Amino acid sequence: QVQLVESGGGLVQGGGSLRLSCAASGRTFSSYAMGWFRQAPGKEREFVGAISWSGGNTYYADSVKGRFTISRDNAKNTVYLQMNSLKPEDTAVYYCAAGFDSIATMTGLQYEYDYWGQGTQVTVSS
Numbered sequence: 304q305v306q307l308v309e310s311g312g313g314l315v316q317g318g319g320s321l322r323l324s325c326a327a328s329g330r331t332f333s334s335y336a337m338g339w340f341r342q343a344p345g346k347e348r349e350f351v352g353a354i355s356w357s358g359g360n361t362y363y364a365d366s367v368k369g370r371f372t373i374s375r376d377n378a379k380n381t382v383y384l385q386m387n388s389l390k391p392e393d394t395a396v397y398y399c400a401a402g403f404d405s406i407a408t409m410t411g412l413q414y415e416y417d418y419w420g421q422g423t424q425v426t427v428s429s
Contacts, residue, residue: 304329304418305327305328305329305331305332305335305401305417305418306327306328306329306418307325307326307327307399307400307401307418307419307420308325308326308327308420308421309323309324309325309397309398309399309420309421309422309423310323310324310325310326310423311323311324311423312397312423312424312425313424313425313426314426314427314428315389315425315426315427315428316427316428317389317390317391317427317428317429318388318389319389319427320385320386320387320388320389321386321389321425322383322384322385322386323339323383323384323386323397323399323423323425324381324382324383325337325339325381325382325383325384325399325420326379326380326381327380327381327382327401328380329380332377332380332401333356333377333380334356334403334404335356335401335402335403335404335418336353336354336355336356336401336402336403336404336405336408336409337353337354337373337375337382337399337400337401338350338351338352338353338354338399338400338401338402338408338411338416339351339352339353339371339373339382339384339397339398339399339400340397340398340399340400340411340413341393341395341396341397341398341425342395342396342398342422343392343394343395343396346395348398348413349364350364350410350411350413351363351364351367351371351384351397352364352367352371352373352384352411353373353408353409353410353411354373354374354375354382355404355409356404358374358375358377360409361373362409362410362411364411366392367386367393370386370387370388370389371384371385371386371387372384372385372387373385382399384397384399386425389425389427390427391427391428391429392427393425393427394425394426394427395424395425396422396423396424396425397422397423397424397425398419398420398421398422399419399420400413400416400417400418400419400420401416401417401418402415402416402417402418403415403417
């Protein structure tokens with residue numbers, strides 16, 4: 304079992320930055336790929352990006368590529384989402400998720416993720 308808790312959300316002005324954290328419990332954290340997803344009001348949850356178990360590979364949705372960066376610290380059981388140049392359309396609840404490292408998880412297939420956090424709200428003002 305892996306339990307995930309996101310933090311770091313809040314209100315930020317357009318063009319600003321935020322860093323989200325996702326703290327995991329469980330001794331097998333380092334064996335999982337970690338993904339970030341988001342859900343805006345009235346929209347389906349969408350893939351933001353993912354990082355492999357080792358941190359050596361990352362993959363991002365086109366909408367955030369070049370602005371968002373995912374990293375992880377396996378010693379701290381934590382994965383991060385650094386968000387720069389934020390836009391109002393980035394407003395959403397952001398979720399982290401854990402799944403076995405595979406092409407499916409790295410490319411954001413949600414049903415391949417086994418564990419989910421409760422989400423943290425990010426609001427970007429114009």
